[in-house]
Amino acid sequence: MLYGRSYCHLCDDMLAALNALRGEHAFEVEVRDVDTDPAWVERYDELVPVLLLDGVELCHYFLDTAKVREVLGRFR
Numbered sequence: 001m002l003y004g005r006s007y008c009h010l011c012d013d014m015l016a017a018l019n020a021l022r023g024e025h026a027f028e029v030e031v032r033d034v035d036t037d038p039a040w041v042e043r044y045d046e047l048v049p050v051l052l053l054d055g056v057e058l059c060h061y062f063l064d065t066a067k068v069r070e071v072l073g074r075f076r
Contacts, residue, residue: 001029001032001051001052001053002014002015002029002031002032002049002050002051002052003032003040003044003047003048003050003052004031004032004033004034004048004049004050005034005035005048006033006035008048008049010048010049010061010062011048011049013062013063014049014051014062015029015031017063017065018051018063018068021065021068021069024069024072025069025075025076027075034048047060048060049061051063051068053071058071
């Protein structure tokens with residue numbers, strides 16, 4: 001799950017970095033705009049983009065490629 005904003009360049013950058021990993025791993029990313037839900041704004045407002053897997057934060061602001069590769073490697 002990627003929480004972000006439609007006008008956020010860091011969000012676009014994180015999604016692009018995730019998409020670059022698709023050649024190494026098969027995965028889907030659900031993108032949610034935090035501004036569509038007040039609870040998401042309250043929780044993630046200043047942290048976007050925020051990448052979570054099963055409710056656990058993997059990274060925010062910038063993609064932690066090493067951590068994401070490690071997590072994705074567990075699903076092989």
